[in-house]
Amino acid sequence: MPPVRLGDLTSPAFAALAPKPPLLVPVGIVEEHGPHLPLDADSIQAQHTCDLVAERVGALVAPLLAYGNCSSTRNFPGSFSLRFDTLRAIARDILADCQRHGIKRVAFVSGHAGGAHMRALKLAAEEHLETDPAMRVWVLSDYELLDDFDARAAAGVDVPRWDGHAGALETSRLLAIRPDLVHGRGRTHRVEFPDFLVEAHAERHFPEGVMGDPTLASEALGKAANAWIVERLAKALREG
Numbered sequence: 001m002p003p004v005r006l007g008d009l010t011s012p013a014f015a016a017l018a019p020k021p022p023l024l025v026p027v028g029i030v031e032e033h034g035p036h037l038p039l040d041a042d043s044i045q046a047q048h049t050c051d052l053v054a055e056r057v058g059a060l061v062a063p064l065l066a067y068g069n070c071s072s073t074r075n076f077p078g079s080f081s082l083r084f085d086t087l088r089a090i091a092r093d094i095l096a097d098c099q100r101h102g103i104k105r106v107a108f109v110s111g112h113a114g115g116a117h118m119r120a121l122k123l124a125a126e127e128h129l130e131t132d133p134a135m136r137v138w139v140l141s142d143y144e145l146l147d148d149f150d151a152r153a154a155a156g157v158d159v160p161r162w163d164g165h166a167g168a169l170e171t172s173r174l175l176a177i178r179p180d181l182v183h184g185r186g187r188t189h190r191v192e193f194p195d196f197l198v199e200a201h202a203e204r205h206f207p208e209g210v211m212g213d214p215t216l217a218s219e220a221l222g223k224a225a226n227a228w229i230v231e232r233l234a235k236a237l238r239e240g
Helices: 011-015 041-057 084-101 115-131 142-146 151-155 168-177 219-239
Strands: 023-027 105-110 136-141
Touching: 023 041, 041 105, 041 142, 041 168, 041 219, 084 105, 084 115, 105 115, 105 219, 115 136, 136 142, 136 219, 142 219, 151 168, 151 219, 168 219
Parallel strands: 023 105, 105 136
Antiparallel strands: none
16 A cells, blocks of 8 residues: 555545544755755655555655755755754644654654754654653654664665765665766775864865765665665554
């Protein structure tokens, strides 16, 4: 069965759902992803993950929250960033209306893994749970589910530990989901940020917008990584 999109339902159809299924909220961002990936890369990945997980666990998929908070990439052309408190407030409002509608299980699944971005979502969940402790709320970036993914075993590729933004794994995932939006490969760039230093122009440390090795990317690696993420998230939701 195809995933059920919350936004596709009529109001009476939603009202008739009893009990209310879990709600997956895909969270993206409009952000540079090197010279080879689209600005919507994180949104595309989050939507893909939520759609496939929804099929496995019988969940609803909320409309994509397409904006988020970015810091180190903010000064690149095309990046748009919500303020921390704006993102936090949006997430809190979503949770408040989930409570009003009787939705007891909610997962914010973010394609963007920025520190402030993720903290805003988690803080919103923590604050909401103070008033509704019976609700179950998951907040994660799908990349957190790749911590124990073995790229060599899955696709015969040695992905360096420092691979990240617009690198091998992210480029591979886009090749598997939307290859029409992948424009060649960016160049390898290993980023070394100064310890503890706060900078207004962190992008000078990765001038082409790449933090990793996209030259290692392949569709096969992307399919394996996407499947791993879906399986891990579905398992977490079933067991939670």
